[in-house]
Amino acid sequence: QVQLVESGGGLVQAGGSLRLSCVASGGFFSTYTMGWFRQAPGKEREFVAGISWSGGRTAFSDSVRGRFTISRDNAKNSVYLQMNSLKPEDTAVYYCTASSRVSEVAITTTLYNYWGQGTQVTVSS
Secondary structure (H helix, E strand, C coil), X not given: CCEEXXXXXXXXXXXXXXXXXXXXXXXXXXXXXXXXXXXXXXXXXXXXXXXXXXXXXXXXXXXXXXXXXXEXXXXXXXXXXXXXXXXXXXXXXXEEEEECCCCCCCCCHHHCCEECCCEXXXXXX
């Protein structure tokens, strides 16, 4: 069974930065497509960023493109989300997710089969 544990969330002022980390245990991390989703109160969970198993392909939602970057270190079973120029609308619980179902970047929740517990990111204005 794959377990994903996120860290790095917190409270930051608008314009600031945070780096989220996700460490995986179990399974075959280097073969998984990885992603980050977020969910704000009263809203559906939405795609933020994704990265292919090799790290060679990435994808971002329109709302974060140019501000966020995603990377992975297969030797450390870890994936990262660097968030810059944060805005109050980025406030949400951020979830790390893994997919053994697809080899390329996936942007829909149904393609991911492992999820972390989430880490809260709050951006104050």
